[in-house]
Amino acid sequence: MVLPQLRGLGVDRLDALLLSHHDSDHDGAAAGVRAALPVARVLAGQPQSMSGATVCAQGQGWDWDGVRFDMLGPPPGWVADEDNARSCVMRVATARQALLLSGDAPARLEEALAAQAG
Numbered sequence: 001m002v003l004p005q006l007r008g009l010g011v012d013r014l015d016a017l018l019l020s021h022h023d024s025d026h027d028g029a030a031a032g033v034r035a036a037l038p039v040a041r042v043l044a045g046q047p048q049s050m051s052g053a054t055v056c057a058q059g060q061g062w063d064w065d066g067v068r069f070d071m072l073g074p075p076p077g078w079v080a081d082e083d084n085a086r087s088c089v090m091r092v093a094t095a096r097q098a099l100l101l102s103g104d105a106p107a108r109l110e111e112a113l114a115a116q117a118g
Contacts, residue, residue, distance in 0.1 A: 006033070021046055021086045
């Protein structure tokens with residue numbers, strides 16, 4: 001389902017692919033996308049599930065075409081007791097709007113991130 005959408009949009013490469021955590025509804029299409037398109041960088045909550053992936057870590061961030069991407073979590077030292085608790089949490093923001101991508105982060109991860117933010 002993902003690859004036909006990307007092709008329909010004229011996408012012929014990806015600068016980054018974010019896989020929140022290792023559940024088929026979040027990373028099930030990743031191998032097919034990587035086989036069909038060049039992918040410069042893969043970030044994942046569980047990088048061992050995808051060859052060449054880097055773990056999502058709080059503090060990672062970049063700017064792209066006027067959009068800011070900030071990895072908020074998991075925080076350093078976070079102990080995950082199940083797959084959802086390994087979800088990457090990212091804030092995507094422009095000058096006017098922001099969006100939080102939280103994967104399936106459980107309430108305790110959201111609470112830990114909120115406590116850090118003050």
